[in-house]
Amino acid sequence: MYSIIGLTGGIASGKSTASAYIAEKGYPVLDADKFAKQATAKGGPSYNGIIDAFGEKILTEDKEIDRKKLGAIIFNDPQQRNVLNELVHPEVRRMMNEERDRLVEENHVFLDIPLLFENGLDDQCDITLTIYVDESIQKARLMDRNGLTEAEAESRIGSQMPLSSKRDRSDFVLDNSGTRENLYAQIEEFLTKIEK
Template identity: 70%
Template sequence: MNYIIGLTGGIASGKSTASDYIRSKGYPVLDADTYAKKATAKDGPAYQGIIDHFGADLLQDDGEIDRRKLGAIVFNDDGERKVLNQLVHPEVRRMMDADKERLAEAGHVFLDIPLLFENGLDRQCDITLTVYVDQETQTERLMERNGFSHSEALSRINSQMPLSEKRNRSDEVLDNSGSKDDLYAQIEDFLAKIEK
């Protein structure tokens, strides 16, 4: 049986590191963020709706949306974040579903979706897998990675479902509190399990 595996985590939890490693092992990993970039690109299906709602001052000189400016708006305003999600998520889902159906015929497919549980997409998965770290580690990593202040990092983290809740709702958990090698070993165990 070929599994659809929903991979999730939180900002700075190490989900991308896990994704990259799984991909390096030859598994298809469909990344919701990549589809979101396609959907919001100048020729993407969600582009015009975003400009109509948020205004043309979001545009860079090349006509592309300034993702930092847009992020600053939606990370601090739940209402605006909902509007953006309503414009982007259906398009992401449509593109992702088409690729998922095609790839699932050949083998296991991983769906890298930050908002897996929030958007009820866990129901489309055979197995859910969360990359988990405690909030203190998550905050430190985010400050280090993005140059955020403590309050900026917390604002981003608090805009998401707590990782502890994702962990509790998940079928399997990858604990990323240790080294990369620890994480890779846990992924190897998981891959061995699904190949049985």
């Protein structure tokens, strides 16, 4: 019997690093963000609805959705963000579920979902796994990585569920406050557990 493992974290927590390492170890990792890009790409299942809702002003010259322009609209407006989520999330879920159901026949499947708990998707997982980092480290990494001011970094971190809440709701927690090697060692330990 193979497990469905919900993998989550926060901005600059190291979730993508963990995801990439798990995939390298031969486990399927389904990335919600990649499915969201497919859903919102020209010709994707959410594309027309997004243009109807937000207008053609969000398009690039080649009629793709300009993620920066759309992001600027939804980032500070929860109502607009909900409109977008209602157009995109059901499609992402449908596409991910199809892949998951196919792959879980042969292996453990990791679902890389930033909003795992926020969207109640932890219910669909056998195991939940959070990549945790202390908020001060998270802020420093985000400022460094994205060239943000402290206020900008705090605003982005503040727009997400606190990592401490995700940590407290998770079955397993990997602490990424140390080195990359340390994170990899914790992943190895986790993979050994699920293989038993």
